[in-house]
Amino acid sequence: MFITFEGGDGSGKTTQMQLLAEWLRGRGFDVVTTRDPGGTELGRHIRKLLLHGGDVSPRAEALLYAADRAHNVATVVRPALDRGAIVLADRYIDSSAAYQGAGRTLGEDEVRGLSLWGTEGLMPDLTVFLDLPAEALASRLGGSFDRIEAAGARFHEDVRRAYLRFAAAEPERWFTVDATEPRERIAETVRARVAEALEAEGRRPGGGEP
Ligand SMILES: Nc1ncnc2c1ncn2[C@@H]1O[C@H](COP(=O)(O)OP(=O)(O)O)[C@@H](O)[C@H]1O
Ligand SMILES: [Mg+2]
Structure with a gap:
């Protein structure tokens, strides 16, 4: 099972992915967590290029994200899925579609x-x-208000609207949670949805097949 976390910067993706990983591991599941970009050694180089590499044209940027993702899937995600692990990813393909496509x-x-x-x-x-x-x-960011100004509240809302559109188009894949709730409440909601998905697949702890 492959589960991804999406949302704007600061929405709580990393927090919720870690809470879900701990819960699943506590129930005996084999869990692999990864991030996008930067889930592999090559990915970490690509991430540095994307964040600090100076000017990157839109098509070059899209190709770099796609290259990072290709390598991460080939070397981390697919091998883990093939052995029956649950893979949790902090951002995936929808981030590219929301940020580069919409923005x-x-x-x-x-x-x-x-x-x-x-x-x-x-x-x-x-x-x-x-x-x-x-x-x-x-x-939420409190004092460091310039972080949201740098990214731009408008941009954040454009990205958010793109995500909401994706979620409406594929309701069976997307699970939308109100990220303003306390983190433990959100974690419980996510756990319930994941438990339902595991049940539907007949998955038992230990990472194996039904
Ligand atoms: N439900 C929540 N309510 C309030 N603050 C939160 C919540 N979830 C996470 N945070 C805090 O918000 C910040 C961003 O969370 P993080 O998980 O790093 O977001 P992301 O990975 O989406 O950028 C962190 O300081 C984190 O502790
Ligand atoms: Mg994060």
Whole structure:
């Protein structure tokens, strides 16, 4: 089972992914966590290039994200899924579609197509969307208000609207949670949804097949 976490910066993805990983491990499941970008050694180099590499044109940026994802899927995600592990990913293909597709000049379908080619079509079984309005993010960040200004509250809302659109289009894959709730409440909601998905697949602790 492949589960991804999506949402804007500061929405609680890393927090919830770690809480879910701990819970699943506590129940005896084999769990692998990864991040996108930067889940492999190559990915960490790509991540540095993306964050600090100076000017990156939109198509070059899309290709770098797709390259990172291709390598992460080939060397980390697929091998783990093949041995029966549950893989949790902090961002995946929908981040590219939401950020580069909605926020920039490239089309969502183009960006998605690129990543799907790179990953040989691997899509998540379940995507948890942490939905946080820009004003809630601003108050969460408290003192460091410039972080949201740098990213831009408008941009945050554009990205959020793209995610909401994706979730509405594929309701069976997307699970939207109100990210303004306390973290333990959100974790409980996510656990209940994941338990349901595991049940549906007949999965038992130990990472094996039914
Ligand atoms: N439900 C929550 N309520 C309030 N603060 C939260 C909640 N979840 C996470 N945080 C805090 O918000 C910040 C961003 O959380 P994080 O999990 O790093 O988000 P992301 O990975 O989406 O950027 C952290 O300081 C974290 O402790
Ligand atoms: Mg994070």
